Amino acid sequence: MNGVLEGIHVVELSQIIAAPVAGQILADLGADVLKIEPPGGESWRLQAPIAPTESKSYQCLNRGKHNLTLDLTRPEATRIVHRLVEDADVVLINYRPDVPARFGIDWATLSRVNPALVYVDLTAFGRRGPSALRPGYDGIVQAVSGLMAGEGKLRPDGAPAAIASAAIADFATGMVLAQAVVTALYHRECTGEGQLVECSLLATALWLQSAEVTTPATSPSQLAPEGATYAELVQRRAAAAPAVDAHRRVYLTSDGAIVIAVDSADQRRAAAALVGTTEEAIAARMMGGTNDEWLERLAATAIPAAPVLFPEDLSGHQQFAANDWFVTLEHEVTGTQSQVGPLLRCSAVDAPPPRPAPPLGRDTDAVLRALGYRDDEIAHLAERGVIGER
Amino acid sequence: MTDGPLDGLTIVELASDLAGAAAGQIMTDEGATVIKIEPPGGDPLRRADGSRLFQTLNRGKHSVVLDFYGATSVASREELGRLLARADAVIASWPRAQRDAAGADYPAVRARNPAIVYVSLCPFGERGEWAERPSNALVMQAISGLMGAEGKTADGVPTPLVATDMTGRSAGILAALGVSAGLFFRERTGIGQKIDISELAVAAFLQTGRTAEIPAADSRLRNPARDNVRALRAAGASYAAQHAARQAGLPIAFGPFYRGFVTADGAVFVGALSRGLRDRARRAFGTTLLHRDDPRWDPNDAAFVAECRAEEARIEQRFRAAPSAHWVQRCEAENVPVGAVAFPEDLASSPQAIANDYFVPVPDDTARPQQQAAPFIRFGRFPAPSPAGAPTLGEN
Numbered sequence: 001m002n003g004v005l006e007g008i009h010v011v012e013l014s015q016i017i018a019a020p021v022a023g024q025i026l027a028d029l030g031a032d033v034l035k036i037e038p039p040g041g042e043s044w045r046l047q048a049p050i051a052p053t054e055s056k057s058y059q060c061l062n063r064g065k066h067n068l069t070l071d072l073t074r075p076e077a078t079r080i081v082h083r084l085v086e087d088a089d090v091v092l093i094n095y096r097p098d099v100p101a102r103f104g105i106d107w108a109t110l111s112r113v114n115p116a117l118v119y120v121d122l123t124a125f126g127r128r129g130p131s132a133l134r135p136g137y138d139g140i141v142q143a144v145s146g147l148m149a150g151e152g153k154l155r156p157d158g159a160p161a162a163i164a165s166a167a168i169a170d171f172a173t174g175m176v177l178a179q180a181v182v183t184a185l186y187h188r189e190c191t192g193e194g195q196l197v198e199c200s201l202l203a204t205a206l207w208l209q210s211a212e213v214t215t216p217a218t219s220p221s222q223l224a225p226e227g228a229t230y231a232e233l234v235q236r237r238a239a240a241a242p243a244v245d246a247h248r249r250v251y252l253t254s255d256g257a258i259v260i261a262v263d264s265a266d267q268r269r270a271a272a273a274l275v276g277t278t279e280e281a282i283a284a285r286m287m288g289g290t291n292d293e294w295l296e297r298l299a300a301t302a303i304p305a306a307p308v309l310f311p312e313d314l315s316g317h318q319q320f321a322a323n324d325w326f327v328t329l330e331h332e333v334t335g336t337q338s339q340v341g342p343l344l345r346c347s348a349v350d351a352p353p354p355r356p357a358p359p360l361g362r363d364t365d366a367v368l369r370a371l372g373y374r375d376d377e378i379a380h381l382a383e384r385g386v387i388g389e390r
Numbered sequence: 391m392t393d394g395p396l397d398g399l400t401i402v403e404l405a406s407d408l409a410g411a412a413a414g415q416i417m418t419d420e421g422a423t424v425i426k427i428e429p430p431g432g433d434p435l436r437r438a439d440g441s442r443l444f445q446t447l448n449r450g451k452h453s454v455v456l457d458f459y460g461a462t463s464v465a466s467r468e469e470l471g472r473l474l475a476r477a478d479a480v481i482a483s484w485p486r487a488q489r490d491a492a493g494a495d496y497p498a499v500r501a502r503n504p505a506i507v508y509v510s511l512c513p514f515g516e517r518g519e520w521a522e523r524p525s526n527a528l529v530m531q532a533i534s535g536l537m538g539a540e541g542k543t544a545d546g547v548p549t550p551l552v553a554t555d556m557t558g559r560s561a562g563i564l565a566a567l568g569v570s571a572g573l574f575f576r577e578r579t580g581i582g583q584k585i586d587i588s589e590l591a592v593a594a595f596l597q598t599g600r601t602a603e604i605p606a607a608d609s610r611l612r613n614p615a616r617d618n619v620r621a622l623r624a625a626g627a628s629y630a631a632q633h634a635a636r637q638a639g640l641p642i643a644f645g646p647f648y649r650g651f652v653t654a655d656g657a658v659f660v661g662a663l664s665r666g667l668r669d670r671a672r673r674a675f676g677t678t679l680l681h682r683d684d685p686r687w688d689p690n691d692a693a694f695v696a697e698c699r700a701e702e703a704r705i706e707q708r709f710r711a712a713p714s715a716h717w718v719q720r721c722e723a724e725n726v727p728v729g730a731v732a733f734p735e736d737l738a739s740s741p742q743a744i745a746n747d748y749f750v751p752v753p754d755d756t757a758r759p760q761q762q763a764a765p766f767i768r769f770g771r772f773p774a775p776s777p778a779g780a781p782t783l784g785e786n
Contacts (some may be wrong), residue, residue, distance in 0.1 A: 004571045004575040005571070005574075025567070043664075048607070048641070054606075055607070056599065056604045056606075056607035056608070057599055060598040060602045060604075107770075126745065126746030127746070128745040128746050129741055129742040129743075129744070130741055130742060130745070131742045132742075132745075134729075135727045139648060139659050139661045139729075140659060140727050140728065140729040141729075143650070143659035143729035143730065143731045143732070144729040144730065144740075144742070145732070145737065146732050146733055146734030146735075146736070146737050147553045147554065148553075148659065148731055149657075149731050149732060149733045149734065150552070150553035150554070150733070151552060152553075153542065155649070157706055158652055159649065159650040159651050159652045159657060160657050161649075161650060162649075162650070162659070163551070163553060164540060164541070165535075166536065166597055168554065168556045168560075168596065171560065171595075171596050172556075172563060175560055175563040175567065176563055176766055176767060178567050179416065179564075179566050179567040179570055180767045182567055182570040182571050182574055183395050183420055183570040183767070183769075184395065184769065185574050186395065186396075186573050186574040187395040187769075189574055189578060190577060193771060195769060196770035197770060198767075198770070199766060199767055199768070200746070200766075202743070203746070203748055203766040206737060206743065206748055206764075206766075207763045207766045208553075208554040208556075209553065209554055210443070210447065210762065210763050211442035211443040211446055212735065213734045213738060213749075213762075213763050214442050214445070214446055214738075214761065214763070215738045215749075215761040216760070217738075219733060219735045219736050220733050221736075229652065230656055230731065231652075237733065241552070248528060249547075249549075250537070250548045250549065250550075252628070255623060255626045255627060255628065256629050256632070257532075257547065257548050259531070259532040259537070259548075259550075261526050261527075261529055263434070263524070267524075290626065299523070303524075304523075304524040304525065305529065306529040306530075306532040308532045308537055308538050309532065309533055309534070309538055310535045310600075310616075310619065311534070311594070311600035311601045312535070312612065312616040312619070312636070312639075313535060313616075313619075314534070314601045315601060315602075315603060318519060319515060319519065319520045320591075320594070322515065322518030322519070322521075323515035323516065323518055323588065325588070325594065331604075334604060334606045335606070337602065337604040337605075338602065338603045339598060339604075340591060340594045340601060340602065343588075343591055343592055343595055344564060344567065344586070344587060345585065345587075346568075346572070346575075346583055346585050347584040347586075348582070348583035349583075
């Protein structure tokens with residue numbers, strides 16, 4: 001067998017980050033994932049492109065999938081999707097709530113085509129409410145969900161700045177979607193029942209801050225005078241946080257930076273003995289050595305500590321080599337590449353060999369032939385623009 | 391307990407970290423019975439920060455206190471052995487030594503329960519120099535590159551991200567996926583297994599746009615900057631110099647079309663990522679600034695950049711002069727993505743959260759209901775979950 005999800009067919013109608021992340025995780029687990037894109041490709045292919053319809057972003061989030069280009073505004077395209085859904089196990093879809101029904105690919109329609117279908121639906125902010133039809137780019141989700149203000153980064157003019165190190169709402173939601181798919185597949189395995197499963201970027205973003213959003217809670221606007229600026233509210237909120245702990249912070253060394261972060265009284269005693277008790281004393285001591293020297297001393301103790309690295313350092317880090325987390329792939333268009341591989345390692349089955357992301361429309365012909373379309377019919381669909389790149 | 395797709399399943403949680411606890415919480419939200427094994431003093435999170443984090447992460451679970459190091463260690467190991475023999479799955483994020491002391495390593499567990507699904511979280515992976523080292527959220531932020539990439543500093547010293555424990559929570563979601571995947575496979579084949587997840591690998595994936603290497607994309611900026619940083623380190627240069635060298639490898643991000651603005655009564659964030667959206671944003675802002683859409687666009691031309699910045703400052707002034715609601719309406723009228731910036735403490739009263747039932751009452755340990763973030767997956771075959779509160783220590 002190739003993966004715990006071998007034999008599971010997923011039809012993915014997705015774009016950008018969250019739903020594609022889910023599809024990639026499912027492909028890594030052995031599912032057959034067919035991503036359907038509009039002619040010209042989904043918008044993430046065009047994000048800082050390195051070839052006409054290839055981007056680094058797309059290639060890192062769509063590994064191992066097959067690809068079909070369809071113009072979903074055409075009735076014949078809807079028929080093709082219905083044919084695919086007859087034999088599919090999962091539909092994974094992210095559109096504004098009002099869109100799928102227009103294309104005949106909503107849950108009500110597809111569950112009639114295949115009553116055992118698992119239909120996992122992602123929206124940005126949920127299906128109801130004043131923002132239901134609003135676009136959900138990562139920065140917008142960060143803003144409305146509290147993540148941006150919770151991080152409290154300020155531009156020089158006092159305006160909010162977004163979290164930049166990771167599109168966390170998008171990536172976490174992608175993982176949530178994958179978990180939703182597999183849990184629903186488990187339920188179906190036990191009962192034969194498919195179902196509609198709903199997720200949103202906003203629901204995930206709230207969970208990411210589960211402690212901070214729980215009420216009763218004091219709004220920062222209640223801590224500050226009337227008319228306080230955004231920056232003042234951020235600062236009031238930060239002032240309510242615990243004071244910095246001398247043994248749970250970053251210190252500069254002569255050639256880098258190290259975090260020391262004790263979790264127990266024993267660790268604190270060990271840290272005090274090694275580096276000192278006050279921030280000033282510790283800072284002076286740490287500046288007197290290099291990162292390597294301090295990491296070696298710390299490694300001989302039970303004190304949690306680590307260097308402050310950059311993400312570009314990870315592929316060369318010995319911990320990544322020791323655990324084989326990077327995979328090297330040959331992309332048909334852009335050549336050799338290396339990226340983080342599958343994140344779950346399952347002992348009962350071999351993992352499917354990781355494969356690169358698909359060029360646009362690579363599998364259009366093969367998919368249609370497998371559905372029984374003749375070559376002349378496929379050519380006709382292409383002439384009429386029902387299908388796109390092949 | 392909530393009625394859900396994992397109803398009838400029993401999961402034993404061996405976790406004193408956030409990732410394992412988060413995985414267990416997702417499982418209870420989906421209807422499973424989750425038994426959290428705690429030491430005599432209780433889970434470390436019970437003592438921290440007023441324990442909102444403990445209450446939300448451990449809602450709906452059972453608590454059993456076992457002591458593998460003291461006078462009752464033999465009885466404790468036997469009790470855990472009995473629980474594991476009957477369990478459908480285990481979430482194990484204790485360090486290896488602690489699992490061994492408890493008789494809860496995979497070979498021992500499998501010997502008594504071959505069909506069990508054993509999800510193992512090792513923060514740094516099972517192999518390598520770091521495999522046995524202690525981890526926590528701050529350590530993981532540092533070694534994974536997240537802290538360095540976020541670039542927050544105080545007096546030149548990197549400071550941590552605070553909005554959420556990104557890597558701990560992401561690893562928790564994947565561990566929950568591991569349980570579901572193992573259960574699905576077992577239902578098909580009867581076969582149990584061990585499923586391994588590492589938070590450090592997850593962290594690398596969260597930043598895949600920066601950790602992956604694709605020469606066609608990276609040869610001009612990313613790789614030379616990476617090489618500069620290495621050279622600086624080899625020469626013993628300061629963190630500040632390394633950080634500055636890294637910045638040079640990032641795409642330039644300035645301009646009024648994807649950023650936050652202060653308003654008369656708060657702040658908004660505007661996200662115009664395409665030419666079409668930027669044109670609409672220009673109408674919403676009342677500006678003719680072309681910025682990167684200008685044929686003269688040249689970020690190295692100081693005069694051009696100064697011109698752009700001056701107009702951006704005028705746009706900032708316009709935003710300050712009107713309330714957030716005005717700007718949200720202006721942008722929405724032009725179909726420009728926009729959102730008012732909210733504080734987390736205000737989300738429970740947000741119309742969007744209320745309309746979608748994204749908050750749910752959960753009893754806390756004094757049986758006074760809190761409003762907590764609702765389970766983030768809605769399974770159509772089941773009613774909306776109503777989670778039970780977190781357990782008092784050892785109540786089961």
